[in-house]
Structures are given as C-alpha cells and as structure tokens.
Amino acid sequence: MRLHRLDITAFGPFGGSQSVDFDELSAAGLFLLHGPTGAGKTSVLDAVCYALYGAVPGARQSGQGLALRSDHAALGTRTEIRLELTVAGRRLEVTRQPPWERPKKRGSGTTLDKAQSWLREYDAATGTWKDLSRSHQEIGEEITQLLGMSREQFCQVVLLPQGDFARFLRADAEARGRLLGRLFDTHRFAEVEKRLAERRRAAEAEVREGDAALLADAHRMQQAADGAMELPELTPGEPGLADAVLTAAAVARSSAREELTVAHCRLATAESAQAAAERALGDVRELARLQRRFAEARERAGVLQERAGGHREAQARMERARKAEAVAPALELRDAADAEHRRAAIARDRAGALLPDTFADAGAAGLAAAARRAAEELGGLESARRAEQRLAELVEERAGLDRQERADEDVLEEAGAWLAGWEATRAGLQSRIDTAQEAATRAEQLSVQREPAAKRLKAARLRDQLAGDTDTAADRARRAQEEALTAKAHWLEVKERRLNGIAAELAAQLTAGEPCAVCGATEHPAPARKDAGHVDREVEEQALAAYQTAEERQAEQERRLGVVREALAAATAEAGDTPTGQLADDVTELEREFAQARREASALHPAHEELRRAEQEQERRAMARRQAEVRSAARVGHRDQLDRERAALEGELAEARGVLDSVAARSAQLERQVALLTDAADSARAAEDSAQRLKDADARLADAAFRAGFDTPQAAAEALLDDTAHRELQRRLDAWQSEEAAVRAVLVEADTAAAAQRPSADLAAAEQAAAEAGRRLRDTASARDAAARRCTELDRLSARATQGVRRLAPLRTHYDRVARLAALTAGTSADNERKMRLESYVLAARLEQVAAAATVRLRRMSSGRYTLVHSDDRAGRGRSGLGLHVVDAWTGRERDTATLSGGETFFASLALALGLADVVTDEAGGVRLDTLFIDEGFGSLDDQTLDEVLDVLDSLRERDRSVGIVSHVADLRRRIHAQLEVVKGRSGSTLRQRGGG
Numbered sequence: 001m002r003l004h005r006l007d008i009t010a011f012g013p014f015g016g017s018q019s020v021d022f023d024e025l026s027a028a029g030l031f032l033l034h035g036p037t038g039a040g041k042t043s044v045l046d047a048v049c050y051a052l053y054g055a056v057p058g059a060r061q062s063g064q065g066l067a068l069r070s071d072h073a074a075l076g077t078r079t080e081i082r083l084e085l086t087v088a089g090r091r092l093e094v095t096r097q098p099p100w101e102r103p104k105k106r107g108s109g110t111t112l113d114k115a116q117s118w119l120r121e122y123d124a125a126t127g128t129w130k131d132l133s134r135s136h137q138e139i140g141e142e143i144t145q146l147l148g149m150s151r152e153q154f155c156q157v158v159l160l161p162q163g164d165f166a167r168f169l170r171a172d173a174e175a176r177g178r179l180l181g182r183l184f185d186t187h188r189f190a191e192v193e194k195r196l197a198e199r200r201r202a203a204e205a206e207v208r209e210g211d212a213a214l215l216a217d218a219h220r221m222q223q224a225a226d227g228a229m230e231l232p233e234l235t236p237g238e239p240g241l242a243d244a245v246l247t248a249a250a251v252a253r254s255s256a257r258e259e260l261t262v263a264h265c266r267l268a269t270a271e272s273a274q275a276a277a278e279r280a281l282g283d284v285r286e287l288a289r290l291q292r293r294f295a296e297a298r299e300r301a302g303v304l305q306e307r308a309g310g311h312r313e314a315q316a317r318m319e320r321a322r323k324a325e326a327v328a329p330a331l332e333l334r335d336a337a338d339a340e341h342r343r344a345a346i347a348r349d350r351a352g353a354l355l356p357d358t359f360a361d362a363g364a365a366g367l368a369a370a371a372r373r374a375a376e377e378l379g380g381l382e383s384a385r386r387a388e389q390r391l392a393e394l395v396e397e398r399a400g401l402d403r404q405e406r407a408d409e410d411v412l413e414e415a416g417a418w419l420a421g422w423e424a425t426r427a428g429l430q431s432r433i434d435t436a437q438e439a440a441t442r443a444e445q446l447s448v449q450r451e452p453a454a455k456r457l458k459a460a461r462l463r464d465q466l467a468g469d470t471d472t473a474a475d476r477a478r479r480a481q482e483e484a485l486t487a488k489a490h491w492l493e494v495k496e497r498r499l500n501g502i503a504a505e506l507a508a509q510l511t512a513g514e515p516c517a518v519c520g521a522t523e524h525p526a527p528a529r530k531d532a533g534h535v536d537r538e539v540e541e542q543a544l545a546a547y548q549t550a551e552e553r554q555a556e557q558e559r560r561l562g563v564v565r566e567a568l569a570a571a572t573a574e575a576g577d578t579p580t581g582q583l584a585d586d587v588t589e590l591e592r593e594f595a596q597a598r599r600e601a602s603a604l605h606p607a608h609e610e611l612r613r614a615e616q617e618q619e620r621r622a623m624a625r626r627q628a629e630v631r632s633a634a635r636v637g638h639r640d641q642l643d644r645e646r647a648a649l650e651g652e653l654a655e656a657r658g659v660l661d662s663v664a665a666r667s668a669q670l671e672r673q674v675a676l677l678t679d680a681a682d683s684a685r686a687a688e689d690s691a692q693r694l695k696d697a698d699a700r701l702a703d704a705a706f707r708a709g710f711d712t713p714q715a716a717a718e719a720l721l722d723d724t725a726h727r728e729l730q731r732r733l734d735a736w737q738s739e740e741a742a743v744r745a746v747l748v749e750a751d752t753a754a755a756a757q758r759p760s761a762d763l764a765a766a767e768q769a770a771a772e773a774g775r776r777l778r779d780t781a782s783a784r785d786a787a788a789r790r791c792t793e794l795d796r797l798s799a800r801a802t803q804g805v806r807r808l809a810p811l812r813t814h815y816d817r818v819a820r821l822a823a824l825t826a827g828t829s830a831d832n833e834r835k836m837r838l839e840s841y842v843l844a845a846r847l848e849q850v851a852a853a854a855t856v857r858l859r860r861m862s863s864g865r866y867t868l869v870h871s872d873d874r875a876g877r878g879r880s881g882l883g884l885h886v887v888d889a890w891t892g893r894e895r896d897t898a899t900l901s902g903g904e905t906f907f908a909s910l911a912l913a914l915g916l917a918d919v920v921t922d923e924a925g926g927v928r929l930d931t932l933f934i935d936e937g938f939g940s941l942d943d944q945t946l947d948e949v950l951d952v953l954d955s956l957r958e959r960d961r962s963v964g965i966v967s968h969v970a971d972l973r974r975r976i977h978a979q980l981e982v983v984k985g986r987s988g989s990t991l992r993q994r995g996g997g
Contacts, residue, residue: 001147002026002962003048003931004091007082008991011050012043015072015988020044020980022931025993026962028978030950033933033966035982040989041966044982045933051083051094052143053151054117054136068098072988075103078113087146091122093129094139109566189839193825200822203815210808217801218245224793225252246805249798256791263784270777277773284766290755297746304740311736318729323708324719330704331717334697341690348687351680368681375674398642408628415625422618429614432607439600446594453590457583460575466568473561480554487550491543498535514901844870844882846919851884854915858908865889866908868897910934933964950975 003022008014025031035041046056050068069079082095095118101110119139120129133139144150575583701713710716721729746752825838836844848870855868871883885894886908900908913934964980965972973979981992 001085001087001931003083003085005082005084006044006047006051007080008044008047009081010070010073010077010079011047011068011081012070013038013040013072013984013989014043014991015070015074016077016990018991020991021993022962025964025978025980026931028976029962030976031962031964031978031980032972032976033964033980033982034968034973035989036968036984039982039984041968041982043989044980044991045966047081048083049151049155050098051081051096052147052154054096054115054140055151057151057155069100070988078102090146091124092132092146093120093122094118094143095120107566108569109562187839189842193822193838196818196822196825200815200818203811203818206811207808207815210804210811214245214801214804214808217797217804218249221249221252221794221797221801224790224797225256245801246798249794249801253791253794253798256787256794260784260787260791263780263787267777267780267784270773270780274770274773274777277770281766281770284761284763287755287758288761288763290752291758291761293746294752294756297743297752300739300743301747304736304743307736311733314729314732318733320719321721321726321729324710324716324721326708327701327704327710327713327716328720330697330701331713331720334694334701334713337690337694337697341687341694344683344687344690348680348683351676351683354676355680365681368678370677394642398639401639401642405632408632411624411628415621415628418621419618419625422614425614426611429607429611432603433611436601436604436607439597440604443594443597443601446590446597449590450587450594453583453587456575456578457580457587459571460578460580460583463568463571463575464580466564466571469564470561470568473557473564477554477557477561480550480557484547484550484554487543487547491540491547494535494540494543498537498540501534511901840882847882847884849919850912850915852915853918854908854911854913857914858911861911862904862908866904868908868912869894931962931964933966 003026005022006020007017008019009017033041033044050056056068073079078097079100080095080097082093084091084093086092097116099112099115101112103109104111115136116134117136117139118134119132119142121132122128123130133142147154705711705713705716708716710719828835851868851870858866858868865888867887867889869885869887871885884897886897886900887894897905897908914932965976977994979994981994983990983992
C-alpha cells in the first residue's frame with residue numbers, strides 16, 4: 001500500500017482545505033511531520049484512517065460523526081476527506097463525508113445531512129476515473145479485503161502509535177495476548193478451545209446421564225430383590241460403577257432363583273392338602289343335604305294331611321262350576337236383552353217428553369203419520385224463503401248506499417276546506433326554504449374562516465409559550481458560556497503551573513548513572529524539587545476534560561437556543577402581533593356564528609320534505625273530491641230501483657209468514673217439529689222390538705238351567721266362576737297333587753332314607769378345615785408368584801443394565817479422549833507442563849516471529865548490544881507462552897524488558913513495531929506496506945542512538961518503503977529534509993510541505 005495524495009476539508013483543527021502530496025514527501029524515503037503541541041499532527045493520521053475505514057483510531061473513537069467537524073470551518077463548508085492510494089496494483093480514490101448540520105436552504109436553523117462515501121478507480125487505459133461504489137458497507141469490505149487488515153491492525157502496523165509498544169514491552173502475558181489476538185486474528189483457536197470444552201461437557205453429560213440411568217436400574221433391582229441386594233455407594237461418572245452394578249445384579253439373580261425353587265416345592269405340598277380337604281368337605285355336604293331333604297319331606301307330608309278337608313271342598317266347587325258353564329250362554333243372552341230393553345224404554349220416554357200432550361197416547365204409527373204431514377208443509381215454504389233472503393239483501397244494499405253518500409259528503413266538505421288554504425300554506429313553506437338556504441350559504445362562508453383562525457390562535461399560544469422558553473434557553477446558554485470560559489481559564493492556569501514545574505516532574509524520572517532525557521548527562525547533582533503547589537499530568541488532564549465538557553454543554557445549550565428561536569420566529573410569522581386573548585375571542589365568536597348558521601341551515605331538508613308532502617296531499621284531496629262527485633251522481637237511479645223491488649217482495653211474503661215474524665222462523669219451527677216426531681216414532685218402535693226379545697231370552701234361560709240340574713236360573717248364575725277365580729282354584733288343586741307326588745317320591749329314595757339313619761353331619765368343622773387348606777395354598781402360591789416376578793424383573797433389569805454398560809463403553813472412551821484433548825488445549829492438563837493454552841501457543845509462535853524480526857533492527861539501533869527473545873516460562877502462578885525478554889550482550893544476561901531505560905525502551909519498542917509490521921504484513925497475505933508512520937518518542941534518544949535509529953529507518957527504503965516520523969524534536973528538522981509542517985493559528989491549523997530536494 002502506497003499513499004499518493006490526501007485532501008482534508010473542515011476536519012479536526014483544519015478549518016479550510018489542506019492537501020498533502022505523499023509522492024513528493026516519500027521521494028527521500030524519510031519525511032518528518034512536525035508542529036507544536038495541539039496543532040493537529042495526529043489529525044493527519046486520523047484523516048488517513050477515516051478515509052480508509054470510516055472511523056478514526058480506537059483511542060480517539062469519541063471524535064466520530066459530528067464531532068469530526070472543525071470548529072473553525074465556515075457554516076456552508078462540509079467536512080470531507082479524500083485519499084488517493086495504490087494497493088494490490090490498483091490505484092483508488094476514497095472520499096468520505098461524515099454527517100453534518102448544514103444551514104437550511106430556506107428559513108433559519110440547520111438540518112442534518114447523512115454521511116456519504118465514494119470509491120473510484122483509475123483506468124490507465126483510458127486515463128479516467130471509474131466509479132465503483134457509494135455504499136459505506138461495500139467500500140469498507142473492499143478496502144479491508146485489499147489491505148488484508150482490519151482497522152485495529154492497520155492502526156497498529158501502519159500508524160505506529162506513540163507509547164503503545166512501550167507499554168507492550170512492559171505488559172504482562174494477558175495484555176500481550178489481547179493485542180496479538182486482535183492483530184493476528186487468533187480467535188478461531190480460542191473457538192477451538194471453546195468447542196472442545198463444549199464437547200467435553202456434552203460428552204460428560206452423556207456419560208453422567210448413562211451412569212445415572214444405570215444407577216437407577218440398580219436401585220430398581222435392589223427394590224425388586226426386596227433388600228437382599230447390596231449396592232456400594234457410587235456416584236455417576238465414578239470409575240468401576242458398571243462392574244459393581246453387574247456383580248450385584250448377578251448375586252441378586254442367583255438368590256432369587258433359589259427362593260423360586262423352594263416356593264415351587266411348598267406350593268406342591270399345599271395343593272395336595274387342599275385337594276384332600278375339598279374331597280372331605282364334599283362328602284360331609286352331601287350327607288347333610290340328604291338328611292336335610294328327608295326331614296323336609298316328612299314336614300311337608302304333615303302339612304298335606306292337615307289341609308286335606310279344604311282340598312275336598314275345592315274339588316266340589318270346581319265340579320259345580322263345570323255344570324254352570326252349560327247355562328252361561330243363556331245367562332249372557334238374557335242379560336244383553338234386558339239391557340237393550342231398558343235403553344230403548346229410556347229413549348222412548350225422552351223423545352215423548354219433547355212432544356205436545358196431544359201426542360202422548362199416539363203409537364209409533366201415529367207419530368210417523370204426523371211427521372209426514374209436517375214435512376209436506378215445510379216443502380211448500382222453499383220459494384218464500386228465497387224471496388225473504390232477497391229482501392234482506394235489498395235492505396242491506398240500500399243502507400250501504402246511504403252510508404256511502406254520507407261519506408262522500410264528508411270528503412267533499414273536508415277537501416273543500418283544506419284546498420281553500422293551500423296557497424297560504426305553500427307560500428309559508430317556500431319562505432322557510434329560502435331562509436334555511438341563506439343560513440347554509442352563510443355556514444359555508446364561516447367554515448372557510450374557521451381553520452385559519454384556529455391555526456392562528458394555536459400559533460399565538462405557541463408563540464407565547466416559546467417566548468418564555470427562549471428567555472430560559474438564552475439564560476442557560478449564557479450560564480453555559482460563563483462556565484466554559486471559567487473552565488478554560490482554570491485549565492490554562494493549571495497548564496501554566498505544570499509547565500512552570502515541569503523540571504521537577506522530569507527530575508523525578510532521573511536515575512543515577514542513567515542519561516538525562518533532556519541534556520543526556522549521567523550525573524544529576526541538583527535535581528529540581530516539587531513545591532507544595534505542584535500540578536501533575538493527571539490534574540491537567542482533569543482540568544482539560546472539565547473544559548471540554550463545559551464546551552460541549554455550551555454548544556448543546558446554544559443549539560437548543562437556536563431551535564427555540566427558530567420555532568418562535570415561525571410561530572410569530574403565522575400568528576402576527578395580535579394578542580392571544582383577542583384571537584381567542586374572535587375564534588369563539590366565529591364558532592358561535594357558525595353553530596347558529598348550522599342550526600338554521602339544518603331546517604332546509606325538513607322544509608323541502610314538508611313542501612313535497614303538502615303538494616302530494618293537495619293532489620290527493622283534489623282527486624278525492626272529483627271521485628266523490630262522480631259517485632253521488634250514479635247513486636240516484638240505483639236507489640229508486642231498489643225501492644221498487646223491495647215493495648213487491650214485501651207483499652208476496654206477508655201470507656207466507658203467518659203469525660211469525662218471518663218465513664225463516666216458520667221454516668225453522670216446521671223443521672224442528674218434523675225432527676221430533678220422527679225421533680219419537682223411531683224410539684217407540686225400538687222399545688216394542690226389545691220387549692219381545694227379552695221375553696224370548698227368559699224362556700231359553702229357564703230351559704237351560706233345568707237341563708243342567710239347577711232348580712232356578714239364579715242358582716246356576718251363583719255357581720259360575722269368572723276366569724280369575726277358575727284359574728286360582730285350578731292352580732290350588734294342581735299344587736296339591738304336585739306336592740303330594742313330590743313328598744311321596746322323596747320318602748321312598750333309598751340313599752335319602754339311609755342318610756337319615758346316620759348321625760348328623762358336622763359341616764362347620766369340614767368347612768373350616770377346607771378354608772385353612774385353601775389359605776395355605778394361596779399363601780404359598782403368592783410366595784411362588786412373587787419369587788417368579790422377582791426373577792423376571794431382575795432378569796429384565798439386568799439385561800437392560802448390561803445393554804446400558806455396552807452402550808456407555810464407547811461414550812466413556814469418547815469422553816476420556818475429548819476430556820484429555822480439552823484439558824491439553826486449555827492448559828489445565830498435567831501433560832501440558834507450561835499450562836499453555838492453544839491460542840497462547842499460536843500467539844507465542846507469532847511473538848517468536850515478531851521478536852526475531854525486531855531483533856534484526858534492534859541490534860543495529862543498539863550497536864549490537866540488545867537482542868529480543870521470546871520466553872515460554874510461566875509467570876508466577878499464571879500460564880506461560882507470551883513472555884518477552886531482552887538479552888544484553890555486554891553482560892551476557894537475559895532480563896525483563898521493563899528494565900530498559902527510556903531511550904532504550906523507545907528504540908526497542910520501535911524495532912518491535914517494525915518487526916510486528918513485517919509479520920502482520922506476511923500474515924495478511926504479503927500485502928506491501930510502502931508507507932509507514934511513527935508517532936513520537938524520538939526526544940528520549942541521544943545523538944548517537946538517534947543516528948542509528950534513523951539509519952535503520954532509512955534502510956527501510958531497501959524494501960521501497962517511505963517512513964513518516966511524527967515528532968516535534970528540533971534536531972530531526974535538521975536531519976530530515978522532507979517535511980510536512982502543521983502550523984497552528986487562531987482560525988485553525990494549516991499544512992506547509994517541503995520536499996526532500
């Protein structure tokens with residue numbers, strides 16, 4: 001990588017535009033970047049880093065974004081960094097513009113513009129620049145890929161920072177590891193350690209899980225063995241667990257099988273005893289049953305003897321019932337005839353009671369003749385009934401004409417009265433419509449005025465509020481400015497006091513026999529002493545930090561004041577100078593007028609609807625009046641015709657009515673008389689017929705009773721049994737016969753009679769003996785089953801434990817291998833004698849390369865005296881691998897780098913930085929670093945050492961490198977002719993370049 005040109009605008013201390021021609025400066029190989037303290041030497045390096053990576057070095061990360069902008073820049077000038085360089089054979093141009101607050105194009109105040117980036121490449125064939133990208137991310141990835149280094153590596157290798165490598169020399173192993181880890185990107189080895197540790201934990205968890213399952217099976221086997229299995233105290237992961245479990249399981253299985261054999265023998269004995277007890281119990285039960293059967297039969301025979309008289313009476317009752325069954329049909333026929341005759345007599349008497357007394361003695365024939373005469377008279381009134389019905393229709397039609405005439409008269413009267421006031425009604429409704437229309441127009445006009453008035457009132461209220469906020473913000477900005485001025489004055493005072501006592505601070509670093517960093521003398525007869533008011537660097541830095549904080553607060557308060565003033569100006573422009581109260585009154589009056597106009601305008605639609613309904617009503621009433629007039633004219637002729645037809649019908653019906661009011665009444669009277677006479681005639685004939693049938697039934701019944709052997713029909717009726725009584729009596733007779741046969745059969749059985757002659761059976765004793773034998777059998781069977789289950793469960797659990805041991809064997813082997821490897825890479829293994837982690841081992845190899853590369857230059861800088869060597873000895877109780885020692889050729893002894901003097905520390909750290917640059921460059925893929933910067937530290941060297949250091953730096957040109965030295969040492973200005981001077985001024989810093997010619 002070679003830098004060609006750098007353009008800076010409004011960046012850091014540079015208020016205007018500055019350019020650096022690195023091609024001219026690099027022509028001599030060495031060039032000097034110098035200037036007074038705080039002028040901006042480091043800002044030039046920050047600009048290079050920001051152009052490449054979009055960020056400044058890590059120690060100055062607080063200067064990102066808006067803070068990169070120069071305080072001396074004009075308001076309209078944007079911060080910009082443009083860098084032209086060659087890397088990997090490609091000539092590129094990178095332009096960066098950080099975010100900035102620019103003045104608004106319209107109005108007052110500022111607005112924030114986002115950051116922008118450009119990447120271009122020079123095309124040698126056409127001699128033009130070609131755009132590659134404007135994406136921050138793409139440009140960053142492209143630069144990082146081409147350089148092969150991250151921003152941290154670039155800042156450590158190309159921009160060799162002041163003090164960093166001196167601290168690296170004195171740092172402990174952990175600090176060196178952090179720096180080298182960032183530079184050489186060894187996190188992948190740390191990831192390997194982490195992955196191995198994770199795999200060790202995972203394998204350990206699997207082994208412990210398998211051991212826990214094996215122990216669980218062992219405890220289950222112990223429970224299955226009912227405490228007979230002894231299990232040693234073991235925990236998951238402990239060696240010998242599998243063998244102990246399998247041994248205990250084998251012993252438990254052997255004991256369980258012995259118990260099962262004994263249980264089988266006991267079960268066979270119990271089964272034989274139980275079978276004998278069951279046979280004896282069966283014999284006793286049979287004897288008891290036969291004895292009980294014989295005794296019950298004797299008791300039943302005695303009961304039958306006692307009930308013999310009742311049995312003979314039941315047989316006689318059944319015999320009489322069988323004889324009465326021959327008379328039953330005649331009895332049923334006579335009862336039916338008697339019931340029919342009584343019903344017919346009742347109906348005859350009821351029908352005769354409805355007739356006049358003149359028909360009391362008339363028989364069935366006389367009643368029938370009277371009914372025929374009344375029916376003939378009813379038939380002659382049919383035409384008179386039709387005439388009377390027509391007369392009723394005429395009367396109803398005539399009444400309907402009268403009602404319609406009255407209704408039409410009411411319609412004509414009402415329509416005439418309503419239509420007389422129609423014109424006045426229409427005029428009133430039209431007036432309401434016009435008034436509502438005017439109110440709607442006025443409401444539209446007021447609505448247009450409401451929104452501007454409301455906005456103006458809102459702006460006036462905001463104006464009043466911002467007026468107070470402006471005074472408060474102005475007061476805060478004034479106080480912040482006073483605090484900033486006070487803090488600045490305090491810082492300048494502290495700085496001046498420290499400069500006055502700087503001699504005492506330098507004297508505190510003097511060591512007897514060591515050269516002075518200022519004069520080079522090795523004797524210090526009268527070093528300066530610190531007085532009571534001495535100020536050190538820490539106090540000065542605290543005062544500076546306080547001043548910078550106060551300046552930031554002042555800038556923030558001024559920015560807030562500008563924002564409030566801008567908002568106040570905008571609110572005042574919109575609201576004007578009118579008081580807020582007056583604007584509020586105007587808005588209230590406008591709203592009141594608008595609401596009133598809206599209320600009046602809301603009557604427009606109802607008025608239109610009412611006018612439409614009134615017009616429809618006018619048309620309806622006019623039509624109704626015309627229709628009523630037409631109907632009235634048509635009714636005159638129809639009414640006369642109805643009157644003539646009515647008079648003719650009334651003359652015809654006068655004769656047919658007789659003494660009744662109407663023909664219908666006369667017809668109804670005759671119809672009722674015909675029905676009564678007919679019903680009475682039918683009832684009389686039915687009564688006469690039923691009386692004859694009853695007489696015939698009595699004769700048949702008397703004959704049947706005599707033939708069946710009964711003296712009277714009544715005696716036969718009493719001997720009859722109904723179905724229920726007959727079935728019950730037959731059941732009693734059958735039960736007697738069955739019981740008698742059964743008792744006789746039992747008493748003649750040979751075995752039953754023989755059993756009755758034997759002593760009484762002792763059933764309780766036999767049952768108790770059988771129960772005891774059954775209990776012993778159940779106990780032995782349960783013991784046998786328990787032993788069998790124990791054997792089965794132990795076999796199953798043993799098989800599962802054996803499978804678990806086989807499955808755990810490769811897991812345990814894998815765990816042992818991974819655990820050994822993880823402990824080895826983590827530095828905790830006994831095999832790792834130096835307790836060196838894998839990442840530390842890789843970093844140690846890199847540090848050994850760096851030490852070898854640095855030694856080549858350190859020998860020249862120290863005239864062959866010093867050599868840097870890498871040490872992998874353990875530091876105290878910590879881990880080894882990142883030690884760094886220096887070998888002094890004058891003494892031949894190896895010592896710690898912290899024992900070097902100030903000047904020795906500088907050129908040793910410089911050699912280390914250059915060596916690190918070479919190693920990191922090779923690590924990055926061999927990218928050439930043609931431009932390097934070394935920041936400060938040369939003031940601690942004497943003339944001879946300075947010449948040797950410059951010779952070493954000058955030798956870098958052998959690799960076509962150019963080295964820029966950043967320093968304010970005056971002697972370097974005489975030794976190095978190519979210079980870039982940073983000139984500090986009140987309006988910002990500027991750059992002054994001088995070539996090496």
